[in-house]
Structures are given as C-alpha cells and as structure tokens.
Amino acid sequence: EQIVHDASSLAHNTGHFTSYVQLRGSVPLFWSQESSGMTPKPPIIIDRIDPFATTTALHFNTVFERYGAPAFILNLVKKRERRPRESILSNDLLNALHYLNQFLPPEYQIQYIAFDMARFTKSKEGNVLGRLEAMADHMFAQTG
Secondary structure (H helix, E strand, C coil): CEEEECCCCCCCCCCCEEEECCCCCCCCCCEEECCCCCCCCCCEEECCCCCCCHHHHHHHHHHHHHHCCCEEEEECCCCCCCCCCHHHHHHHHHHHHHHHHCCCCHHHCEEEEECCHHHHHHCCCCCHHHHHHHHHHHHHHHHC
16 A cells, blocks of 8 residues: 655645555456466467456455445556457456446446557657656546
8 A cells, every 4th residue: 555645745644645555466357378388478368258247346346345446447458469468358357347337336437547558658759657647646636
C-alpha cells in the first residue's frame, strides 16, 4: 500500500491524503503457457471459455472486500502484435470487464486503462513517465 500526502503542507496531520494498493499479477482468466524452456515466447492458451466471467468476478470480489472501490486496471500488455499472444489476454479481460460492469453500481465499475508502453516509447510522443504520471493523476483524482 502506498500513502500519498499533499506536500503543500509540512504537517503530517493536515492536508490531503490518499492511498492506493498496487496488485501485480496474472490476468484473472483461465489461461496457460507451456514452460518447456525451449520456446522463448510460448503461445498463450485460453484453457476454458468463461462466458459469465466467474474467475474475473471472484478476483474483483476479493479486491473490493479487501480494498473497497474504485478499482483500476492499468494494462501494460502490448495491444498490437504480429502473432497475437498477450493481446489475446487483453481482449478476453476487456470482454469480461464489460460483462461484469453491466451488473455493478457506478461506484464499483472496474475502470480499465490500456497503455502499450513498448509502442508509446517508439512513438514521437515517447515520454512514458509523463504519460504514466497523467494516468496516476487521473486515478488519484477519482480516489480522493
């Protein structure tokens, strides 16, 4: 957990505070990869089709129970690939979130932000840290 304090006040008992928890981990879907060691980038296999997003729902139920709302997903996976690998997971996750969000009240809508860092780095804009800072500002503004 990170606690952020507005530095405009030197006192630690005044000013604005917010906190956030960063969960880094696997995409909450049924998927796998072969780990033979012979293939540097093994294909991603969707092991089970989950039309009701039960795995994703269970994951976010736990997130909401532990940390409350709102929940943000900052997806740093490549969006465009010559041979789809990681983008398969992104697409399935986005479909699951669209499905789940239709049943959630507005304050519990899972907010999804996709950012292809590799592609952005190669673009003319290329200021990755500036872009990430703008995204963090957006998220902090919504969490208070």
